[in-house]
Amino acid sequence: MSPPVESGVLHGSKVDDIAQLAARGLCAVILAGGDRSTWLDDLADMVVAERLVIPRTTLPSVTPDDFMAWACTVLAGTPTAVAGPLLDDMTEILTQVVDQERARRVMVRVFTEAPTRRCGFHVDTVPPQAPTIGAVRVYNGPTTQYVASDDVLGMADFYAYLSRRERLSRETVRPGHAETALTELLAMDENPSFLRPGAAIHHVPPNATVYFRHIDVRRHWSPHPVSDAWIHRSPMSGKPRLVLNVSPALAAPGHPGRR
Numbered sequence: 228m229s230p231p232v233e234s235g236v237l238h239g240s241k242v243d244d245i246a247q248l249a250a251r252g253l254c255a256v257i258l259a260g261g262d263r264s265t266w267l268d269d270l271a272d273m274v275v276a277e278r279l280v281i282p283r284t285t286l287p288s289v290t291p292d293d294f295m296a297w298a299c300t301v302l303a304g305t306p307t308a309v310a311g312p313l314l315d316d317m318t319e320i321l322t323q324v325v326d327q328e329r330a331r332r333v334m335v336r337v338f339t340e341a342p343t344r345r346c347g348f349h350v351d352t353v354p355p356q357a358p359t360i361g362a363v364r365v366y367n368g369p370t371t372q373y374v375a376s377d378d379v380l381g382m383a384d385f386y387a388y389l390s391r392r393e394r395l396s397r398e399t400v401r402p403g404h405a406e407t408a409l410t411e412l413l414a415m416d417e418n419p420s421f422l423r424p425g426a427a428i429h430h431v432p433p434n435a436t437v438y439f440r441h442i443d444v445r446r447h448w449s450p451h452p453v454s455d456a457w458i459h460r461s462p463m464s465g466k467p468r469l470v471l472n473v474s475p476a477l478a479a480p481g482h483p484g485r486r
């Protein structure tokens with residue numbers, strides 16, 4: 228039986244399902260992680276108690292081996308029963324992103340941090356002509372939220388929303404403007420104007436990895452098809468979480484890439 232598809236998002240259970248992202252109309256494959264293991268519970272305890280802290284880090288262009296070397300150093304003080312499976316899990320995600328589109332090198336963003344209201348619904352971008360499939364994994368706490376492609380009125384509506392929200396987000400730290408801006412921001416988050424009335428906001432299941440379409444940065448803000456990118460947001464509050472973002476860093480072989 229084929230895995231279920233929910234308006235542009237496929238719910239898969241095996242790595243072979245990621246390849247279905249190449250199918251027309253799909254913007255994400257959510258890969259279930261199976262039964263929750265003890266190491267994930269131990270990891271969650273450590274992150275929430277801030278016994279494991281990874282400051283927000285961007286590795287602009289790494290191979291899975293480069294990342295493994297970096298992560299081994301960062302996790303040197305973490306018990307092996309947690310660090311071992313975590314290293315394997317994160318490196319496997321990098322490898323899948325590299326394998327999907329022969330990306331060769333990826334950009335990795337990783338951190339332990341409590342969610343904030345800074346970013347709302349958005350799409351992630353890649354450099355010009357880079358492959359577009361990346362991944363996000365949230366190891367503990369509230370998961371990523373997303374909307375079904377069919378529920379989006381259109382990208383012009385979405386980018387108008389995003390532009391206004393980004394401006395308001397900046398206003399919330401300006402003295403004298405914070406309170407008004409925050410009130411409007413809350414209303415925008417509660418009722419996103421780019422969605423059909425009554426549309427649901429979906430949540431990625433716990434212990435899942437999402438492989439999803441990014442948009443070439445040159446097409447960001449353009450009225451491209453909704454299913455060309457996955458519209459998602461982080462939760463707005465909660466305890467610290469460990470989050471891993473992976474996206475292709477360079478053009479695929481045969482493409483001239485960035486100059």
Ligand SMILES: [Fe+2]
Binds near residue numbers: 349350351459
């Ligand atoms: Fe994102």
